[in-house]
Amino acid sequence: MRTTRRTTALVAGAAAALLTLTACGGDADPLAQDAGDDGEEMSSDTIVVGSQAYYSNEIIAEIYAQALEADGFTVERNYSIGQRDAYMPALEAGEVQVFPEYTGNLLQYYDPETTATTADDVYAELSDALPDTLAVLDQSPATDQDSYNVTAEFAESNGLTTIGDLADLDGLTLGGPAELEERPYGPEGLADVYGADVAFEATGDTTVQDLVAGTVDVANVFSADPRIQTEDLVTLEDPEGLFLASNVVPLVSSDVADQVADVINPVSAALTPEGLVDLNVQSTEEQRSSEDIAADWLSENGIG
Amino acid sequence: MELFAEALAWIFSSDAQSGSLPLSEAIATHLAFTFVSVLIAAAIAVPAGWVVGHTGRGREAAVALSGAARAVPSFGLVLLLVLVFGVTHKVGASTTAFVLLAIPPILAGAYSGVEAVDRRVVDGARAVGMTPRQVLGRVEIPLGLPLLIGGLRSATLQVVATVTLAGYVGSWGLGFYIVQGIQIRDFAQILGAALVIVVLAVLLDLLFALLERAVVPRGVRARHETSS
Numbered sequence: 001m002r003t004t005r006r007t008t009a010l011v012a013g014a015a016a017a018l019l020t021l022t023a024c025g026g027d028a029d030p031l032a033q034d035a036g037d038d039g040e041e042m043s044s045d046t047i048v049v050g051s052q053a054y055y056s057n058e059i060i061a062e063i064y065a066q067a068l069e070a071d072g073f074t075v076e077r078n079y080s081i082g083q084r085d086a087y088m089p090a091l092e093a094g095e096v097q098v099f100p101e102y103t104g105n106l107l108q109y110y111d112p113e114t115t116a117t118t119a120d121d122v123y124a125e126l127s128d129a130l131p132d133t134l135a136v137l138d139q140s141p142a143t144d145q146d147s148y149n150v151t152a153e154f155a156e157s158n159g160l161t162t163i164g165d166l167a168d169l170d171g172l173t174l175g176g177p178a179e180l181e182e183r184p185y186g187p188e189g190l191a192d193v194y195g196a197d198v199a200f201e202a203t204g205d206t207t208v209q210d211l212v213a214g215t216v217d218v219a220n221v222f223s224a225d226p227r228i229q230t231e232d233l234v235t236l237e238d239p240e241g242l243f244l245a246s247n248v249v250p251l252v253s254s255d256v257a258d259q260v261a262d263v264i265n266p267v268s269a270a271l272t273p274e275g276l277v278d279l280n281v282q283s284t285e286e287q288r289s290s291e292d293i294a295a296d297w298l299s300e301n302g303i304g
Numbered sequence: 305m306e307l308f309a310e311a312l313a314w315i316f317s318s319d320a321q322s323g324s325l326p327l328s329e330a331i332a333t334h335l336a337f338t339f340v341s342v343l344i345a346a347a348i349a350v351p352a353g354w355v356v357g358h359t360g361r362g363r364e365a366a367v368a369l370s371g372a373a374r375a376v377p378s379f380g381l382v383l384l385l386v387l388v389f390g391v392t393h394k395v396g397a398s399t400t401a402f403v404l405l406a407i408p409p410i411l412a413g414a415y416s417g418v419e420a421v422d423r424r425v426v427d428g429a430r431a432v433g434m435t436p437r438q439v440l441g442r443v444e445i446p447l448g449l450p451l452l453i454g455g456l457r458s459a460t461l462q463v464v465a466t467v468t469l470a471g472y473v474g475s476w477g478l479g480f481y482i483v484q485g486i487q488i489r490d491f492a493q494i495l496g497a498a499l500v501i502v503v504l505a506v507l508l509d510l511l512f513a514l515l516e517r518a519v520v521p522r523g524v525r526a527r528h529e530t531s532s
Contacts (some may be wrong), residue, residue: 179487181324200324202475209391
């Protein structure tokens with residue numbers, strides 16, 4: 001009988017664990033992470049620059065940091081703070097004061113129901129949606145947003161240039177992260193906006209490899225992904241604005257916005273979409289540190 | 305409790321039954337990954353474990369291997385094998401990772417089961433004229449079966465929980481809902497899928513508990529009952 005008793009204990013244990021797990025339910029976000037702040041106050045002439053745990057974002061943050069330093073600010077770097085849920089509380093509390101962000105994704109964080117998709121609409125709505133403690137400086141022409149891509153070969157043999165051209169093809173499979181299926185620009189959006197019917201296949205971290213290997217025909221890749229260049233992919237144009245425009249934008253604390261605007265706005269203006277891809281290539285292909293990449297970029301563009 | 309109720313509601317909702325991966329298909333692929341992986345692992349580890357237990361040779365290696373393999377991070381292994389095998393062989397790559405995960409407990413169950421047989425019983429079997437092969441086949445293996453089933457049981461539980469990771473590389477298994485749910489912040493879906501995994505694990509565990517009792521040889525059971 002020993003085994004049966006053990007099983008009963010196991011079932012009871014599992015049930016107890018579940019109850020504990022659900023007890024913290026309610027409205028709270030059970031996955032929310034502590035931003036890791038220690039409530040430490042910064043002196044007013046020190047600017048804290050933060051970044052996401054994303055190499056491309058860190059390069060932009062490093063460019064901001066070096067530009068600020070060149071202008072005489074004391075900069076403290078707080079990189080790789082994780083994803084939006086983790087760092088936004090720290091920004092709203094003023095513990096991090098300058099942060100490279102992306103207009104569309106940030107707007108979606110504050111207003112998940114937004115219908116704006118073009119760059120200017122998104123920027124305008126974002127400025128309104130931000131809490132009083134935060135402000136955005138000028139947006140950059142550089143974007144890092146979702147895009148649909150096919151291999152150059154596939155584009156050529158089927159005469160594809162825009163997403164709408166997909167509507168003429170049958171039996172296509174769309175690959176991307178699992179959540180793409182539920183996004184407004186996912187399979188449903190493709191059918192509604194462009195009349196293209198596609199099957200969906202979750203490809204996780206290997207989306208680009210899957211596209212190249214041919215297990216999927218169309219893939220959701222970030223527009224600044226260096227592999228669009230290195231793997232010879234073609235990004236399909238999006239004339240109907242299926243995707244939310246997501247330009248690089250500096251998110252700053254309102255109380256330092258005026259101080260840093262003169263330094264950072266020229267940086268944003270000089271950062272082009274191609275320039276951003278180039279920065280990413282230097283990181284992923286040439287394995288250079290974000291510090292070196294940022295220093296070179298600033299001197300090439302005559303800033304700082 | 306609200307989230308718990310929402311999770312249960314998700315399991316029976318039409319949302320879960322539609323989409324690119326209906327729930328029934330997710331359960332089917334989840335169990336298929338589990339059974340195929342455990343079967344392949346058993347085909348390798350059971351004979352190996354019996355030989356190790358019977359001869360005592362290679363015991364050190366088996367102990368070291370089953371200990372070390374437990375420390376292998378399964379998530380890393382799945383992704384690594386997908387990259388090594390190539391994205392066209394994701395199913396094979398994931399299965400290989402789960403097989404590697406299932407081998408240590410089965411190996412341990414197989415050799416310790418044979419090893420744990422009372423030496424006097426083995427001597428007795430030899431004394432009545434059994435060949436080494438007969439000692440293994442008629443004495444050591446039957447008497448060691450409960451421990452072997454125990455090994456299969458823990459391997460199955462470990463694999464059924466770990467197959468969740470397959471959701472990171474493709475549209476398979478219940479892990480798909482968890483991976484998707486985290487990104488779209490659908491906690492009912494995450495917990496719902498997790499609950500289904502828990503139910504599968506508990507059911508499989510019950511099944512093995514019954515099997516473990518059923519394989520105790522009649523003579524051994526009779527002795528246990530009289531002595532306790």
